[in-house]
Amino acid sequence: MGSGHDVVVVGAGLAGLQAAISLREAGVDVLVLEAAERVGGRIRSLEGVNGVEEAGAVNIGDGYARLISHVKAAGLEREPVAYSMREHAVVVDGHVGTALDWAGNPGNPLSGEERAVPPALLVAGALAKNNPLGGPRDWMAPEAERWDVPLTDYLHSVGLSGEAVALADRAGTFETLGGTSALAMLRAVQRASRHSPQTSNIVGGNARLPESMAARLGGSVRVRSAVTAVRESGDLMVVELADGEQITAGHVIVAVPFSVLRAWSALPALPGVVSRLIDELPYPALTKYHLVARRPFWEEDGLPHAMWTTSRIQRLLPWRLAADGPSALAVWVTGREARVLDGLDEREQRDIVLGELGRVRPAAVGAVEITRIVSWGREPWAGGAWAMPLPGQMAALAAAVEADTGRVQFAGEHLSVEDSGMEGALESGERAAGRVLARLGSG
Ligand SMILES: Cc1cc2nc3c(=O)[nH]c(=O)nc-3n(C[C@H](O)[C@H](O)[C@H](O)COP(=O)(O)OP(=O)(O)OC[C@H]3O[C@@H](n4cnc5c(N)ncnc54)[C@H](O)[C@@H]3O)c2cc1C
Structure with missing residues (x-):
């Protein structure tokens, strides 16, 4: 059995790295075990045709206080994100237009x-109008349960027509509107309202941040170390790795998505709300097709580069637009359609994506090629893009965040309280470390 540590942290995404740094700063001996060959998890920067492209997390909100303080401490720089959905093309059942002339689109x-609101903005607009959640912790209050209903029901109740809901359901960041908790989306909109629309990313790639955090931990981060079980053995926890190695620890922080925990062979006994969420919390599939545009096809058809469509390719977002030379864009496909594409071989996926792009945007024919396919649904250490609670799951999520799970604590974006995405992951790591420190102090 491997030598013991005060704490083993499983997962070197932002949540796990933050937990380990907080513990290390308090003088605790900590080991981080990471399954992949790199740190960062759902932050993944790729070397693109003419610079870095983000396959995972892109936007840093200006209110991401923890993240921005890590960026400064590491001597990294941020730059504004180039794209936004303010201007975009809208293609509905073959009818092409822009967000600005959408009211007149046949x-x-x-x-x-409703006719004037572009489909990509229908849901967020309806949720932002009179959002019942005023503060970042309001979603956890018992009164909030009344909004923990299918998002479709909530949208109808605030006056959105059936046609508007059906249209918005055809592409977005969710699996389906009916299968998503309205409270989860009200929470997302409340969180987003605390940041300005102008976001940033890290010069040289967002992955430089988790890399710099791992460097602070030195040799205490082990990559290619997939954990398959955590068991209790007397006063100790035993962490089992895929190659059969066993490492003992006083405490364990499990900072991996609940979706991947489903494959583990053992966890200590947990409160019912936590084990039910481990089994049931959904993580939508999301597949990104990174494209390089050899010529600026948007200048030929006069449409914005960003695009929301009802076609199989759903959304197109630019990443870097060069005045001359190649530009980088990505097609984002979420939910059922992403799972269908994930099931095909790579060649079929390329044919479908390029075929659909050419059909809805003929100027793109011959102008683009797919440089990389990144499927978050098929990524074994992610199991989907992000946690997207079902209607009725939010009270359990609030209880799971509050639950004291003893010598095994959980962290990750799915257990954030006040912020989402990368900042939420850091927040959850800080909380898990605080709980372990409290136990070590009282032990
Ligand atoms: C396409 C995409 C776009 C996004 N855009 C944004 C954005 O613009 N802004 C934003 O703030 N957020 C965004 N996010 C969300 C953001 O990436 C996540 O919220 C955040 O990075 C999650 O951090 P985490 O530490 O909770 O989880 P992860 O980053 O998933 O880290 C978990 C780690 O655990 C490891 N692991 C898993 N299983 C095991 C195991 N068995 N043993 C050992 N290690 C294991 C994984 O390899 C991973 O490194 C986006 C996510 C995606 C997928």
């Missing part, structure tokens, strides 16, 4: 005031 099935 494919627009809506009437009245």
Whole structure:
């Protein structure tokens, strides 16, 4: 059995790295075990055709206080993210237009005031209007349960028409609107409202941040070390690795998505709310097709580069637009359609994505090629893009965040309270470390 540590942290994403740094700063002996051959998890920067492209997390909100303080401490720089959905092309059942002329688009099935709202903005706009959540912790209050209903029901209750809901359901960051908790999305909109729309990313790639955090931990981060079980043995925890190695620790922080925990062979006994969420919390599939545009096809058709469509390719977002020379973009496919594409071989996926892109945007024919396919649904150490609670799961999530799970604590974006994404992951890591420190102090 491997030599013992005060604490073993499983997962070197932002949550696990933050937990380990907080513990190390308090003088605790900590070992981080990471399954992949790199740190960073759902932050993944790729070397693109003419610079870095983000396959995972892109946008750093200006209120991401923990993250920005790590960026400064590491001597890294941030730069503004180039794209936004403020201007975008809209393609509905073959009818092509822009967000600005959407009201006059013959494919627009809506009437009245709704007709002027581009489909990509229908849900966020309806949720932002009179959001019942005023503060970042309001989602955890018992009164909030009344909004923990299918998002479709909530949208109808605030006056969105059936046609508008059906249209918005065709592409977005969710699996389906009906299968998503309205409270989860109200929480997301409340969180986003605390940051300005202008986001940033790290010069040289967002992955430089987790790398710099791992460097602070020196030799205490082990990559290629997949954990398959955590068991209790007397006063100790035993962490089992895929190659059969066993490492003992006084405490364990499990900072991996619940989706990947489903494959573990053992965890100590947990409160019912936690084990149910481990089994059931959904993580939508999301597959990104990174593209290089050899010529600026958007200048030929006069449409914005960003695009929201009802076609199989759903959304196109630019990453870097060069005045001359190649530009980088990515097609983002989420949910059921992503799972269908994930099931095909790479050649079929390329044919479908390029075929659909050419169909909805003929100027792109012959102008783009796919440089990389990144499937978060098929990524074994992620099991999907992010936690997206079902209707009725939010009270359990609040209880799971509060639950004291003893010598095994959990962290990760799925257990964030006040912020989402990368900042939420850091917040959860800090909380898990604080709980372990409290136990070590009282032990
Ligand atoms: C496409 C995409 C776009 C995004 N865009 C944004 C954005 O713009 N802004 C934003 O703030 N957030 C964004 N996010 C979300 C953000 O990436 C995550 O919220 C955050 O990085 C999660 O950190 P984490 O530490 O909780 O989990 P992860 O980053 O998933 O870290 C978990 C780690 O655990 C490891 N692991 C898993 N299983 C095991 C095991 N058995 N043994 C050992 N190690 C294991 C994994 O390899 C991984 O390194 C995006 C995510 C995706 C996928």
